[in-house]
Amino acid sequence: MTASDQADPVYPVPQRLLGPGVPKPHIASLDEYKKLWEESVNEPEKFFGKLGNELLTWSKPFTQVKSGSLEQGDVAWFLDGELNASYNCVDRHALAHPDRVAIIHEGDEPGNVVKITYRQLLQEVSRLANVLLSLDVRKGDNVCIYMPMIPEAVYAMLACTRIGALHSVVFAGFSSDSLRDRILDCSAHVVLTADEGRRGGKNIATKRIVDAAVKESPCVDHVLVCRRTGSEVPWTAPRDKWWHEEIAKFRPYCPPVSVNAEDPMFLLYTSGSTGTPKGVMHTTAGYLLGAAATQKYVFDYHAEAGDVHACMADIGWITGHTYIVYGPLLNGATTVLFESTPTYPNPSRFWEVVQKHKITQLYTAPTAIRALRRLGNKWLEGYDLSSLRIIASVGEPINPEAWEWYNEQVGKNQCAVIDTYWQTETGSHILTPLPCVVPTKPGSATFPFFGVKTAILDPVTGKELEGNDVTGVLAISQSWPSMARTVYNNHYRYLDTYLNPYPGFYFTGDGATRDADGYYWIRGRVDDVINVSGHRLSTAEIESALILHHAVAEAAVVGGQDELTGQCIHAFCTLKPNVDANEGLEKELTLQVRKVIGPFATPKRIYVVGDLPKTRSGKIMRRILRKIVNGESDSLGDISTLADPSVVQSLIDKVKQ
Ligand code: 6R9
Helix, strand or coil, rough: CCCCCCCCECCCCHHHCCCCEEEEEEEEHHHHHHHHHHHHCCCCCHHHHHHHHHCCCCCCCCHHHHHHCCCCCCCCCCCCCCCCEEEHHHHHHHHHHHEEEEEECCCCCCCCCEEEEEEHHHHHHHHHHHHHHHHEEECCCEECCCCCCHHHHHHHHHHHHHCCEEEEEECCCCCCHHHHHHHHHCCCCCCEECEEECCEEEEEEEHHHHHHHHHHHCCCCCCEECCCCCCCCCCCCCCCEHHHHHHEEEEEEEECEEEEEECCCEEEEEEECCCEEEEEEHHHHHCCCCCCCCHHHEEEEEEHHEEEEEECCCCCCCHHHHHHHHHHHHCCCCCEECCCCCCCCCCCCCHHHHHCCCCCEEEHHHHHHHHHHHHHHHHHCCCCCCCCEEEEEECCCCCCCHHHHHHHCCCCCCCEEEEEEEHHHHHCCCEECCCCCEEEEECCCCEECCCCCCCEECCCCCCCCCCEEEEEEEEECCCCCCCCCCCCCCCCHHHHHHCCCCCCCCEEEEEEEEECCCCCEEEEEEHHEECCCCCEEEHHHHHHHHHHHCCCCEEEEEEEECCCCEEEEEEEEEECCCCCCCCCCHHHHHHHHHHHCCCCCCCCCCCCCCCCCEEECCCCHHHHHHHHHCHHHHCCCCCEEEEECCHHHHHHHHHHC
């Protein structure tokens, strides 16, 4: 069964986005998108040569646009050009419009707002870059950043790239062990952190976690500590240094270091399906161009119109890198840095922030959307959300119910709803509607972005499935500027994970359908695809069916082993508040799946549970559920990255019942 077997509703672009009173869209018609996309994949040299000069400022112009190949794993873009990331994000805007607000910091406590102009940004980044130089950080060195969502975290990233150092931002929710592993893997000798973090009204012992990690990381010489809460923290002199004392020593200008287009820009560790986390490496020009172009076209960002862009992710993830920091700042934007949670001090927080800062683009994750939907519409009442034009989603498939709620309750049917599909490794969006031209289907990430030549492959033969109405694995058949170039110190693993599985293609690891209209539907990680008696089922599809039930808040589906059918379906559901798990509920939910998808999709077991295992960024860890249902609870691997590791035992107990 494919998505196109159902009559998927199609939502036209809201007329309001095309009319007066809103900025004229950068891409104005579907035909224009199609024409440009064709050019971008057929004549990438011409297309990206032009775009590279339009969106980036070069200290030495490039003469060659594209080189290398996916077959050889030696992809390069703009090979002989030189530039500086920090200059592109900061200086050129500080020169052109120094008083424009670059960052709005929305602190954890409502009302705790700080605005930083481009002039200030240049000064702060420069001071810190000078501090890094004084700590012996040089071009090509790796610097670890483990910080809360405060402006200094952004300064830290830009200070690194200003002097050609690589940042490795580690999400400040990781345990000290995970942090240690990431510090050791790239031999960082400087760690930037804060005394404490602050989130949802609680203090987080950031510096203590760093202390524990650094204790086992002999490579670290210096820990620079920013004062966030002012609480007493343990101190190890001379290793530890106060941020404010160090920056006071230096002038507020540091010349940017020109780097080669292909010089590494940053590392970002990401979990693979096996083994230790991989240090995904992005290089400078290609990454910057992907970030700049998607920010401009996918968010239809208009700095001149005073757009305010709010990406609610954490800077510790790729979404924060590309759409809080680099994409917006490259476009001279005003970007919101949100320190809190969607529900602190109450579930109106997002809407209060949208209203207060007149946000034009809102970017969040399906998990947040579902959580807010579950808490009820009353939390949106009375808030003026009319500044919004584009509301976007990322990180996992968005189920149509959550999509519709987002569209109706948040967008008031007047906004483009943008489901953006991409990965740490892709650097920037690869499948996404362009907001003012692509009619959307809830749950589909629609079409490829410029330069991305998508292919659906038969997972077994690797053969490309041509035409529409096909399902297989999603791959990309030629390089695009912002793709990751290697895994740090492990190019073999890079080839093995992404380029060797299907020679000549970049393999995403996701299953996908291209429906009868050419729309792409992400089916989840290939290892999340369940094959029951020869029927290929997407976990996302079953989850979507379950969530249609009035009692269900969230659902996670995994494949179990089954002697008869090969695999079978195990479904975990949490309920909406004030709904009780009555005796017949599990049966009702089974019927629900049968009704929505078909009898072949009948789950073998349905568990109504209190909570699901989630990462702190909100992704459901199906890997853990899969192990639990398959009797492998003794080899769950690292669960310290879960938002609440205690969930695991209750699930084990439940499955045993
Ligand atoms: C940006 C980000 C990547 C994986 C990816 C896929 C899933 C992301 C999605 C989506 C369906 C979307 N994913 N966006 N699935 N629809 N719009 O999340 O990067 O953390 O590396 O995760 O997330 O499975 O392969 P990352």
